[in-house]
Every structure is written in structure tokens, then in C-alpha cells.
Amino acid sequence: MILLFTVIATAVLMLVCGFEMFLVLGVPAIMTKQFFYGSLPDPVIVQKVVGGINHSTLLAIPFFILAAELMGDGQIARRLTGLVQSLVGHRKGGIGYTVIGGSMAFGSVSGSAPATVAAMGRMVYPEMRAAGFRDRFSLGLIASSAETALLVPPSITLIIYGWMTGASVARLFVAGIAAGLVLGLVFAVLVAVEARRS
Structure with missing residues (x-):
């Protein structure tokens, strides 16, 4: 003891x-x-450690991070946001809908929620404040809508979960897209309520 x-x-x-x-x-x-x-014996410890991390599935993590970095530094995030804004930006509270749709689109490509917050936040936060959204609501919407990157396929989280549990990654992706779309609709309702209020 x-x-x-x-x-x-x-x-x-x-x-x-x-x-x-x-x-x-x-x-x-x-x-x-x-x-x-x-x-x-000491070599047994090394073998156990190396055996625990020697899986090709884990290569998804650095590749997703690389993709997110390339997208964040390039023009992909801005173009995805522009596409979503051209579709829903004309509505009342349109920049809020743009944040949700842009985060879902960027997150589905990058698979990383922190990268989505970093890429989307610096572009849309000033526009949300200029549109009249409250500071706390703007920050909360950006951070929470970026979490849909954990659900919308392809997601690092779903890939690692499927690898660890033996679950079908394809079925996890189907479930993830349904949950991500429902979450996006809930955020859209919140944006509609906030747009009417302010």
C-alpha cells in the first residue's frame, strides 16, 4: 500500500x-x-507499449489534423462559409445559420472540432457581432456548432470508437450524420429564437 x-x-x-x-x-x-x-524483463514493457500503439487506424488522427491545418490556412473554410451564406444568408439571422452550416461542412471535411472553431471563429464572429447577436450567444454558437464535427462523418471520434469497440465504422457514420443533422436543426431553432429576440 x-x-x-x-x-x-x-x-x-x-x-x-x-x-x-x-x-x-x-x-x-x-x-x-x-x-x-x-x-x-525490460524488453517486455517496450513490446507492450509499441504493440499498443502500432495500429494503422491511428494514422487517421495526424492526417485529419493535417487536413484541418491545410483547410484553415487556405481558402477552403472561407469558400465553404461563402457557399452556405449564399444559400441561407438572406434569411433573418442568416449569419447564425451560416455559422451552423459552415461548421458542419468544415467539420465534415476536417473531422476536428478545435480546428473548426479556429477556422470559423475568426471569420464569422465579427460578422455575428455586426449583425446584432449577443457576444455570449455568438461565442456559444460557434463553439457548440463546431462540435458537430465529432458527429458528421468522417469523424476522428467515430473512427477511433469503431476501432476500439469493433463496431462498424460505416454504421457509426450513418448514425453520426443523423445525429449531426438533428443537432444542426436544434441550433437553427436557437438562432431563429435569438434573431427574433434581438
Whole structure:
């Protein structure tokens, strides 16, 4: 019990002191190995660690992040937003609908919610404020509508979930698009209510 407390206290202390994360995770792991599994050969630990991350499915994560970075730095986000604005921007509260549709379109291509917030936020936030939307509502709409990137296929979250659980990724995508569209409609109702109020 004292040894376990020592391992946990070491991890917490290193975390509070600001050590790098690989040290915060690695040093307590080595201590655990020495305290509890001293007879286990060191190469077995390395094999277990490498075997745990040696999956081609995990390559989806850096490729989605790369796609999001390329889209954010290029003109793709602006063009997607312009397309959505040309379809729904003429309605009352149109910039709010543009945020929702643009976030869903950008998120479906990038698969990353933080990248969607970063790319969409700097473009549409000033326009939402100029259109008369409240500050808190504008920020909340941008952040929450970007979360549809977790649902609308292809989504990093659904791919990793399908890989870990053995579920069909295609079925997860079908369920995700239905949930994403429902969530988008709920956000649209909120925008309509806010547009009438302000």
C-alpha cells in the first residue's frame, strides 16, 4: 500500500511541478514495474507499449489534423462559409445559420472540432457581432456548432470508437450524420429564437 501511494504521489508531484507529460507517465510506470513486477524483463514493457500503439487506424488522427491545418490556412473554410451564406444568408439571422452550416461542412471535411472553431471563429464572429447577436450567444454558437464535427462523418471520434469497440465504422457514420443533422436543426431553432429576440 505504501509503494502504491509512493507511485501516485510521485505522479501528482511531477504533474504539479510541470514536468513533461512523457515523464509524468513514464517515471511512475517504471516505478510500478520495479516495485510490483521486478522479475519482468525490460524488453517486455517496450513490446507492450509499441504493440499498443502500432495500429494503422491511428494514422487517421495526424492526417485529419493535417487536413484541418491545410483547410484553415487556405481558402477552403472561407469558400465553404461563402457557399452556405449564399444559400441561407438572406434569411433573418442568416449569419447564425451560416455559422451552423459552415461548421458542419468544415467539420465534415476536417473531422476536428478545435480546428473548426479556429477556422470559423475568426471569420464569422465579427460578422455575428455586426449583425446584432449577443457576444455570449455568438461565442456559444460557434463553439457548440463546431462540435458537430465529432458527429458528421468522417469523424476522428467515430473512427477511433469503431476501432476500439469493433463496431462498424460505416454504421457509426450513418448514425453520426443523423445525429449531426438533428443537432444542426436544434441550433437553427436557437438562432431563429435569438434573431427574433434581438
